[in-house]
Amino acid sequence: MIKLYGMPLSPFARKVLLVLDYKELEYENIPTFPADESPEFRAISPLGKVPVLDHDGFILPDTSVISRYLDRIAPEKSLYPEDPKLEATACWLEEYADSKLIENCAGLFRQRLINPKFFNEPTDEEVVQSILTEGMPQCLDYLESVTPESGYLVGDSLSIADIAVTTCFIQARYGGFDVDSAVAPKLRNYLDRAFAAPLVVKRLESEKAVVNAIAPDLL
Amino acid sequence: MIKLYGMPLSPFARKVLLVLDYKELEYENIPTFPADESPEFRAISPLGKVPVLDHDGFILPDTSVISRYLDRIAPEKSLYPEDPKLEATACWLEEYADSKLIENCAGLFRQRLINPKFFNEPTDEEVVQSILTEGMPQCLDYLESVTPESGYLVGDSLSIADIAVTTCFIQARYGGFDVDSAVAPKLRNYLDRAFAAPLVVKRLESEKAVVNAIAPDLL
Missing domain, CATH: 3.40.30.10 (Glutaredoxin)
Structure with a gap:
C-alpha cells in the first residue's frame, strides 16, 4: 500500500x-x-x-x-531516459524546477492566492513585482533556451523534467501568471501541450475542489 | 576530457x-x-x-x-545500490547531507576557519553556538539512528550516501568539530572508518596545500 x-x-x-x-x-x-x-x-x-x-x-x-x-x-514507461546525457539533462531540469523555478512560481501562488484568500493577509506587491521583473524573467529566459519546438523537454517521451516543470507552472497559473508567447514562444507552446495532456487534465480536475474552496472565483 | x-x-x-x-x-x-x-x-x-x-x-x-x-x-563499482529501497535510502541520505547536514558543517567551517583566517572577519559566536547546541545535535541524532554498527551507511559497498556524508564531516573537521563518541558512538566509529579509507586519505592529502595556505596551524 x-x-x-x-x-x-x-x-x-x-x-x-x-x-x-x-x-x-x-x-x-x-x-x-x-x-x-x-x-x-x-x-x-x-x-x-x-x-x-x-x-x-x-x-x-x-x-x-x-x-x-x-x-x-514500476519501471514500465520510465521517466528517466536510458541515455546517460539525456537522463542527466532531465534530472538537472528537475533540480532547476524544484529550486529556482518553484521559488518564483510558488511566490506568486502564495502572494496572490494563499495570502489574500486563505490567510486573509494582504498580497506583498513588492515581492510580486520582484518575481515578475527579476526572478521569473530569468527562469523564462533559461527555460526558453532549453525547450524544443515540439515534443517533450528531453528525449522522445515524458520524463521527470516534464513533470517537475509542469507542476511549477500549474502553481504559477493559480498565482495568476501565464507565460507570454511573445517572451518565451517555445516554452508557451510546450506548456500548452503539457496542460492538454490527459495526465495533467486529470490532476487539475482533482485539485478543483480544493481551489474552489479557497478561491471560488479563480477557476 | x-x-x-x-x-x-x-x-x-x-x-x-x-x-x-x-x-x-x-x-x-x-x-x-x-x-x-x-x-x-x-x-x-x-x-x-x-x-x-x-x-x-x-x-x-x-x-x-x-x-x-x-x-x-563509468558503471563499474556503482555508487547506487541495485535494490530500489537501498538505492532510495542512499539517495535520501545524500539529500539530507547536501541540505541539512552541510548547512551546519559549512557554518562551522565558515565561522571558525574562513571568516577569521581568510576574510579577516570575526567568528560569529552566536551562529557557532546555535549550530553546536541546535543544528548539529539534531543531525547527529538522526544520523546515529541510521548508521550501522559496521560497514557502509547503506548496503554492503560504498554508496553516494557515504560520499555525501563524509564530505560534510571533513568540512566540520576544518571547522574544529568532531563527533563525540559519547553522543553518537556508531556515527563516530563510522567516520573513523570513512576517514581511514584510502579514497578519503588521498583527497585530504590533496587539500592540505590549500588548507595550509589559509590556516598554517590547522593541520
Whole structure:
C-alpha cells in the first residue's frame, strides 16, 4: 500500500501525484501540511517537508528520491531516459524546477492566492513585482533556451523534467501568471501541450475542489 | 576530457572529486568560486553554484545529478545500490547531507576557519553556538539512528550516501568539530572508518596545500 503525505495543492506533492498517476499506481493521499509538528510526522520527515512516501512502512522523503524510487518499482514507461546525457539533462531540469523555478512560481501562488484568500493577509506587491521583473524573467529566459519546438523537454517521451516543470507552472497559473508567447514562444507552446495532456487534465480536475474552496472565483 | 569547475575546499566540489577519484576517471579541476560573476561561468551554471561538470562540452550542474551521470558513464563499482529501497535510502541520505547536514558543517567551517583566517572577519559566536547546541545535535541524532554498527551507511559497498556524508564531516573537521563518541558512538566509529579509507586519505592529502595556505596551524 502506497500512502503519500502532502497537501494536494503543494507543487511538490503534485509532482509525486503526477508520477503515481502516470505509473498507474494505487495510492492514498493523506493531506498533511509541511508545518505539521506532530511527532508522527516529524519522525517520518526529518527535514519537516512534504511530501513523504510510505510504501508498506518504507518511509521516504524528498520528491526527487521518491520519484526515482517509484520509477524503480514500476519501471514500465520510465521517466528517466536510458541515455546517460539525456537522463542527466532531465534530472538537472528537475533540480532547476524544484529550486529556482518553484521559488518564483510558488511566490506568486502564495502572494496572490494563499495570502489574500486563505490567510486573509494582504498580497506583498513588492515581492510580486520582484518575481515578475527579476526572478521569473530569468527562469523564462533559461527555460526558453532549453525547450524544443515540439515534443517533450528531453528525449522522445515524458520524463521527470516534464513533470517537475509542469507542476511549477500549474502553481504559477493559480498565482495568476501565464507565460507570454511573445517572451518565451517555445516554452508557451510546450506548456500548452503539457496542460492538454490527459495526465495533467486529470490532476487539475482533482485539485478543483480544493481551489474552489479557497478561491471560488479563480477557476 | 572531464573538467570540474569548483574550489577544492568546497564540500560540494569535494563530493564530486571523491566520485571521480573512486571511479578512477581522469579529470582537471578548475578552481572556481561560486560567486564567480563572469559570463562564462554564469552561462554554464544557471543557479550560480559550484561545482559544474564539463564532459567534452556537455555541461552539467548539481552534485547529485553529476554524481549519477558519472556513475552512468563509468558503471563499474556503482555508487547506487541495485535494490530500489537501498538505492532510495542512499539517495535520501545524500539529500539530507547536501541540505541539512552541510548547512551546519559549512557554518562551522565558515565561522571558525574562513571568516577569521581568510576574510579577516570575526567568528560569529552566536551562529557557532546555535549550530553546536541546535543544528548539529539534531543531525547527529538522526544520523546515529541510521548508521550501522559496521560497514557502509547503506548496503554492503560504498554508496553516494557515504560520499555525501563524509564530505560534510571533513568540512566540520576544518571547522574544529568532531563527533563525540559519547553522543553518537556508531556515527563516530563510522567516520573513523570513512576517514581511514584510502579514497578519503588521498583527497585530504590533496587539500592540505590549500588548507595550509589559509590556516598554517590547522593541520
